[in-house]
Amino acid sequence: MTAVGAAAEIDTYVLGMPAPDSPVVLPEWISPGNTHPNSRYQDAIWSMAPLIDNPGTGLVKLHWKNCPEPLRDQVKLATWTMINGQLRPTYLQTRGVQARSRSGGTDLLATCLEWMRLARWLHERQITTLGACTEAEWRAYAGERLHRVSRDTAAIICVRLANLWAFDQLSARPTGITRPPWETQGVDEFLPAAGTAGGGENTTEPLDPLVLGPLLIWAIRLVDDFADDILAAWAERSRLIAVAAATKAAPAGWAAMEEWLLPMVRAGHPLPANSEKREIQVATTYIAALTGSNRGQVSRFVKQHGLAEIAASRPGPCPLRVPVTGKINGKPWREHVDFNEAADLMRHLGTAATIILLYLTGMRPQEVQGLRSGCCPGPDPEAATDGTEGRHLIHSHHYKNVTDDDGNHISAGEVRQVPWVAITPVVHAIRVLERMVPEGELLLSTAHHEFRSRHGHAGALKKSTLTLRIESFVNWANREAETQDLSDQIIPEDPHGAIGLGRFRRSLAWHIARRPGGLVALAIQYGHMRTVLDARTSSGYGARSRRGIxxxxxxxxxxxxxxxxxxxxxxxxxxxxxxxxxxxxxxxxxxxxxxxxxxxxxxxxxxxxxxxxxxxxxxxxxxxxxxxxxxxxxxxxxxxxxxxxxxxxxxxxxxxxxxxxxxxxxxxxxxxxxxxxxxxxxxxxxxxxxxxxxxxxxxxxxxxxxxxxxxxxxxxx
Structure with a gap:
């Protein structure tokens, strides 16, 4: 980076001019444990990953192709200044207690995207410099942009647009953009009418009780009754895949296939097949592992005997040789777990445990995403009183409104001073997740919850992925309910839409407030819980400070x-x-x-x-x-x-x-x-x-x- 100019020597808040190869994020703003690659100023795509330490946050990027070329360099410099600079205290003191001198990576991205939107609007009107954005342009743009959103969102947009002017003042090459009029005249006249719905947890609809009851029943059923079967099946599937990959071609393998497969064909029996792809295919890996063959041998054998067409017309199961111990209404829930369903069952098991954590702890989704193996140790015997067993405590990180001594956002969050109290189903869910990931790893680690492919994504499963997995879990549970003749446990569609992660926390509050004693989840028929909660203090339940839940x-x-x-x-x-x-x-x-x-x-x-x-x-x-x-x-x-x-x-x-x-x-x-x-x-x-x-x-x-x-x-x- 070039030397800081004379202006910066006078005003420490003004940054020097970056060079083309200057890092997008200066080293002082990257935490020691963050190893994500840093972009360069000249790059067409800027990664915000060096600023993101929250495992539940996606590693977002800025694409400069979305900014009009005549205004790109100006917006780019303002953005670099925002990423690496700090707003002056004199500016912040008029912004309220929520104002921060620096924001987190995702908020910086959202602010820059708002600036790009303004740049595109100016470009459409043949305005090629931010300095030409006068009060008239600000008013015209606000009139078009803000009437489409809620009042709360409009207020946030106004702050982000005002920051363009504020950071332009700290730039090594200010554009001279005019201060937005709402900064001097007040923002109320620019906002939509009062009463427009805003965001936040309290505006989220709780889940319908008819949805939440069977949803939690199936989640607890998987964790408590089926987890051992699913984990054993996954271990056996993984073993078979490893065996098939390590086996070399030998005559004995070919002979074993002739002895096992050809009698099936002659008798008209189904052949082991899978349908993971668009068309049904012979289960090559499964057959190779069971017969001691090489995968290439199996492919040649299939081609020689025309087994592909037979498998397509007579697809058969691929049973794993593990005992089934889980039961529904006293009967085994499966005759066997199939090789082809083990990955999906593992995914549903992780989702079921996540649902339990989201609903029965009161944690925000980001806290659940940040939990690690070992977060819930066994109770301390010395902490027990009156001879009773001590409580299980969950030690977690929280992320909302976490700042350093200077008021800057800390992406990594901080350890919650008061741990959560875990009831039995929550402890069981954590123990299952701990069996799915290595010691010390995130309980929802993306690297260990991708069961069909390994993409190498960092951090925990993201909000969008978990939302899709919950939807998939509901579909699976409903198919299972029909198969098991449990029509009373089918999960209906929620009248307020998709089962979003944030709705579980609000639903917990609904049940505590609306059910006598706060009996969780409709005084569950499943029989695992009879948890009684005090409606106001939640004594012994998710205990923490008076804020939040x-x-x-x-x-x-x-x-x-x-x-x-x-x-x-x-x-x-x-x-x-x-x-x-x-x-x-x-x-x-x-x-x-x-x-x-x-x-x-x-x-x-x-x-x-x-x-x-x-x-x-x-x-x-x-x-x-x-x-x-x-x-x-x-x-x-x-x-x-x-x-x-x-x-x-x-x-x-x-x-x-x-x-x-x-x-x-x-x-x-x-x-x-x-x-x-x-x-x-x-x-x-x-x-x-x-x-x-x-x-x-x-x-x-x-x-x-x-x-x-x-x-x-x-x-x-």
């Missing part, structure tokens, strides 16, 4: 409380009576709780949700198991909530609690449940029948008490 929980819990209040208002308006010691308080709360229309909520709602839940005594929680509403007031609660908790332990709802509220609908449902118990009692053995009838009578007594004590809302006003 708890913010999402607050949002979902507040939405659930608003729905409960709305239903109570509707029932009272329809003439239903209300009973219970907290009836008057509940009616007051319902009257003052706003109705929430729709599912999309802004990012700022998390803070508001926390404030809503902190209103002790006037937040309403539905409890469909106990058939009541809890107008939660901490001091009245008999469920013994944790100190400071703002929600009840709905799984521990107790009679006589001062927070109880019931409506006529609850009383009707109590009687319906009592009738169901009576029907069960009629077909149950004596002692069981007696208990069922006693429970039914108890429920009718609660309904009778409601009818004798209930009042209309006007009487309680």
């Amino acid at each position: 708890h913010a999402i929980l607050d949002v979902e819990t507040a939405l659930a409380a608003a729905d409960t209040a709305a239903r109570l208002r509707d029932r009272v308006a329809a003439g239903e009576k209300v009973s219970g010691p907290a009836a008057r308080r509940a009616l007051t709360a319902a009257a003052h709780t706003p109705r929430f229309e729709g599912r999309i909520v802004p990012r700022t709602f998390a803070r508001k949700a926390s404030a809503i839940l902190a209103r002790d005594g006037i937040v309403l929680y539905d409890n469909p198991d106990a058939l009541l509403i809890c107008a939660f007031k901490h001091d009245n609660a008999l469920c013994e909530p944790e100190p400071g908790a703002t929600a009840p332990r709905q799984y521990d709802c107790r009679p006589g609690c001062g927070n109880t509220v019931r409506t006529d609908t609850h009383a009707r449902l109590l009687r319906e449940r009592a009738d169901e118990l009576d029907q069960l009692a009629a077909h149950a053995p004596g002692p069981v029948s007696k208990r069922l009838r006693a429970n039914a009578n108890r429920l009718r007594g609660i309904a009778d008490n409601h009818h004798s004590t209930a009042h209309r809302a006007e009487a309680l006003a």
Whole structure:
């Protein structure tokens, strides 16, 4: 690189002019462990990989062919300055707490792509220099560009475009581009109307319960019941491939094929075949390994005896000689695992473990992608209390908003100070993934999760790949459900679209907030879990700081409380009576709780949700198991909530609690449940029948008490 000019000696934020062979990323910005090749300034493609240390992030590139040639050198210099320079503190102090002097590789790419878009717009209007982009051009461009996107996205675009002006000031050869008008006049008038949907976790739709239930059933089934079979089959497949590759041609191999294959042909039996390619072919590798032949020998034998046509018309299986131990409803799930399906089953096994981690930990997808073998050691016996077994803890990296002392983004993230607490299915999923990768390797390492081909990609499986694999897993599970006659475990299409990675975290919050006690995944029929969670504190579950998952929980819990209040208002308006010691308080709360229309909520709602839940005594929680509403007031609660908790332990709802509220609908449902118990009692053995009838009578007594004590809302006003 050329010597820094006089301007840089005066202003340390101004960079010198790069030479054609200057590195795109200067050495001081590359972490010691990053070994990705660095591009040169003169290259037509710039790699951002030297700036990317997050294993879940793709190694993105900049293609300068997408920038108009007359403006290319100007945008290129501004981009190099952005990659290697830092914004002045005087500029950052007016940008808010989220402003950074430098960004990460993917954000730098997104910013440069926005600059290229502007350059193409200018080029279409015969403007050949950024210096000719005046306030008039800025306004015209903003009018066309920003009206097509959400308000949040438009605000981000404005920041990126303003950075073009800011970094131009730090360039060795400034273009003199005009400062965007929203920098001096305020950005509001340039943004779309308020209320336009934005992004963020809280705007993500949770997965439909009818989708999530069977999805998690199949994921846990693969990990707990089928993993041993799949891993053994994969090891045997790998052994056979190695044997076939190492065997040299010999007469004994030819004789073995004559002894094994020709009788199959004469008897009209199917021949071992595979359909991995477009057309069905003889399973050359499989036959070579089993007969002690060379692959070339098998090919010549097939050609000599015309076996290709026979295999195409009579394709047969390629069973692996490993025992099948997994069962469904007491029966083996396979007679054998086939040589040709072992790779797909390994892929589905990795996907199943990923689904469990995404849903049952509360981690963001990038945290799951960053987990390594050994991240969840066995519990420390000395940490156990009262003779109970200690907890499994997951030690992970987190990446969102991780910065150094200067406020610069750290791509590699940092170790989370407070580890996650892992429940049993999560531990099982991690143990399975640890059997799929070497010690210390990423649990979702791309190099070890490509089972049909080796591309040598770095890092963990990326978001797009995992999304496709989840879709493939759903298709496989549904085919398996049909084969196994498990129609009740078919995974339906989600009404809100594809099963994206971010939706699992939001779905976890939905179930904790909407299911009594936060029973995970519909109180799973599969029988592996009966995990009970406190709706507010998630005690012992994904425990960490109050930010992150708890913010999402607050949002979902507040939405659930608003729905409960709305239903109570509707029932009272329809003439239903209300009973219970907290009836008057509940009616007051319902009257003052706003109705929430729709599912999309802004990012700022998390803070508001926390404030809503902190209103002790006037937040309403539905409890469909106990058939009541809890107008939660901490001091009245008999469920013994944790100190400071703002929600009840709905799984521990107790009679006589001062927070109880019931409506006529609850009383009707109590009687319906009592009738169901009576029907069960009629077909149950004596002692069981007696208990069922006693429970039914108890429920009718609660309904009778409601009818004798209930009042209309006007009487309680």
